[in-house]
Amino acid sequence: MRTSYTKQIKDLEKYKPKDKTDAELALEQKMADLETKQKEIEAKERQYKVQDTLAQNELPKDLAKYLNVGDDEMETIASELGSILNNHLMNNSYKPKDRKKNDGMTKEQFRKLNYSERESLHSNSPELYKKLSE
Incomplete structure (x- = not known):
């Protein structure tokens, strides 16, 4: 009975995942760090592209940190945002009410x-x- 049990254990051990070595763990950690840095770089690149697009549409670059858009939507959103802001600023600007006409x-x-x-x-x-x- 004992021998059949040990044979089963030995057969099943080949399916057991092997423990990772320190080198493999370090490599996985480096890969994870590189992926996070790559994501940060891509986010900064996207933000710079948004800033450039906003500058081309004569909008403040500071709006870029509030916009989270993809590359394909950037131009349309920037132009729409520009028209919305310009309309808002024009409609809500100071208009004197007691303006006297020149005689x-x-x-x-x-x-x-x-x-x-x-x-x-x-x-x-x-x-x-x-x-x-x-």
Whole structure:
């Protein structure tokens, strides 16, 4: 009985995975380190490409760290982002509400005014009077 059992053990030992040597473990560790460094380099290359594309579309390069896009989508996303930001900035920029229209008076017309007309212009629109009287 013992011999049949030992024979079975010996037969099954060939299927048992062998223990790795220190050299094999070191090699696997080096491979893992190289793969992580390669992934880091690829990520930096991708970020630089995104920065270049953003610069070509006249957008700030700092947006690159917030964008995670592939090479094939980069151009379309950069152009779409540019149009969205430009529209947003244009629509939300300061627009003066109390802007006064120019009365259409030129310096020639101002010179032809008599004293009372100039006085009324001065009281009604001092900025225009000051501008035209210079």
